Amino acid sequence: DARVTQTPRHKVTEMGQEVTMRCQPILGHNTVFWYRQTMMQGLELLAYFRNRAPLDDSGMPKDRFSAEMPDATLATLKIQPSEPRDSAVYFCASGLVPNEQFFGPGTRLTVL
């Protein structure tokens, strides 16, 4: 049963530190999505890739966030410097267009 995996599952860091979250999409999927989930904002799309190329990152604060896909098996989301308001659960999802996307277990980030 193929699943999207994410690491770390939990991260606690101090304000100003760099945070890197990793995602391994399901093998063969050609789209990868990064979402942020908070109680106040629900599910927000931060960025997404198709065939490793970024298609839309308009939901992402560009000054501190960056998303990349160094290869087809790895997607990264980086925050530098982190701030307390970045505390949230970050989900990665992958899919094979035109089918639906599948979510990873999420990374729960706490920035103190």
Added chain:
Amino acid sequence: GENVEQHPSTLSVQEGDSAVIKCTYSDSASNYFPWYKQELGKRPQLIIDIRSNVGEKKDQRIAVTLNKTAKHFSLHITETQPEDSAVYFCAARRLNTNAGKSTFGDGTTLTVKP
């Protein structure tokens, strides 16, 4: 772009009753409407979906209806059980395009009281 509105934001029902969650969308070109269930502390999981070429789809106690003219779709859960308690998200997207991203509703927290 697409805008999806979901109602109600919270819903509480007695075990055995039915629950209905409604969503409206703005992009008439959207043709795929998935529903996700997210249990506390877990990932959203697809539970049912519908494409615009059908008006209704059922899977055991869960059904989804779509009204393309009015641009709304609904999730129906019958004979609710406590394990149905979760947050439910609707979404809308265009299939078969280069875009491929879904727009999500804000979620409905369903509580089923035993």
